[in-house]
Amino acid sequence: MAARVIDENPQLAHQHVMSAARRAGRIGVVRESLAITAYATGDFALALRELRTYRRISGSNDQLPLMVDSERGVGRPDRALELGRSVDRSTLSPSVQVGLAIAMSGARLDLGETDAALVELEIPQLNPNTAFSYSPELFAAYAEVLSELGREDEADEWLQRASRADAAIGASGDDDETVEIEEMEEDDAAALAAEAADAGDEDDEDDEDDTVAAGEAARAVAEAGLNAVDAPITDADADDDIVNEAADTAETDVEIDNVNEADTDAAASVSIADANDETEPNAASPKA
Known part of the structure; x- marks a missing residue:
């Protein structure tokens, strides 16, 4: 569910992942998804903590670019x-x-x-x-x-x-x-443009079809x-010293446990179909 809505509604995606983290906080992909949604909502400090936890659990450096960008995000x-x-x-x-x-x-x-x-x-x-x-x-x-x-x-x-x-x-x-x-030379590009113009003059109907097809291709x-x-780059508050990994995990667990009831109600209000989708393993992935 979170992977499907992160681009349109990062806050809602973040609520879904927070809900999953309460039940499966020690699973690497859950911590990775929590980091990605936190990053998408601009919470770079939380994203950085979760990415450290994910790297410790998985042993993977695949999210190193996001970690570097999160350090930028906290200034x-x-x-x-x-x-x-x-x-x-x-x-x-x-x-x-x-x-x-x-x-x-x-x-x-x-x-x-x-x-x-x-x-x-x-x-x-x-x-x-x-x-x-x-x-x-x-x-x-x-x-x-x-x-x-x-x-x-x-x-x-x-x-x-x-x-x-x-x-x-x-x-x-x-x-x-x-x-x-x-890469086309300028003369070749001009010749192709002239040919396209001639073809359009000969058959307007085909030109309209091509325009529709081009629009679909562009989409x-x-x-x-x-x-x-x-x-x-924000002035988000962040401790100057990097906390150790155990402290990161403990701090995040406290944040997860203290999410207010409004967040829980918002996550629970999704449709039955979305709730079924939420049980499937989905991992959001960043664009680098």
């Missing part, structure tokens, strides 16, 4: 960089490496280190000729830093590459597939594309 970019450097990146999957690079680049921007932010993104996955599910977000992040440096022409090129990668992935229908991207691409999650 500690220096500690975010330290955390990101604490893990050998070669042990991470390519998608996690990309998410970590984007989070580290954001921390550099928080510190005003724009040149270093660009270097953080210059990783092997920054290949304009191939596209994976993480490529549009990586290309767009690179374009943003280029723009911060005043290199607008290059920034525009990478934004176009991000758009082409997104469209290519949507057309392939498989996020795990490697898609080759060919499909939008649904399939990845959205970068950029944690707002």
Whole structure:
């Protein structure tokens, strides 16, 4: 249930996961989901505590990018960089490496280190000729830093590459597939545009059908594309010292137990169909 509503109503998703955490607080996927919904609602301190607990239970570094971004969210970019450097990146999957690079680049921007932010993104996955599910977000992040440096022409090129990668992935229908991207010359693009215009003049009805199909394709691409999650940098209160893992777990358990009756009533008010869905194992996953 939480995975289905997190984008539309993160608060409701958070209530569902809090309810699950009361019953199964020692299950890794529950703590992971609680961290993700806390992050989505802007509670970065809780997200960070839950992500530490999840990592201790599961032994996985898959959520390291979200941990780094949560450190940014509580206003500690220096500690975010330290955390990101604490893990050998070669042990991470390519998608996690990309998410970590984007989070580290954001921390550099928080510190005003724009040149270093660009270097953080210059990783092997920054290949304009191939596209994976993480490529549009990586290309767009690179374009943003280029723009911060005043290199607008290059920034525009990478934004176009991000758009082409997104469209290519949507057309392939498989996020795990490697898609080759060919950049068209200006003359070729003009020729294709002229051919499209001629075809439209010959048959208006076909042109209308193509317009409808293009709209449907655009919606499909939008649904399939990845959205970068950029944690707002706030002045959220957070202890300057990192508490130990046992204290994190105890503190979170107290928060869970003290949720007021209004939260319980809100979670219980969902339909019977939603309640049945809630019994199925669902894990929300971040976009990196």
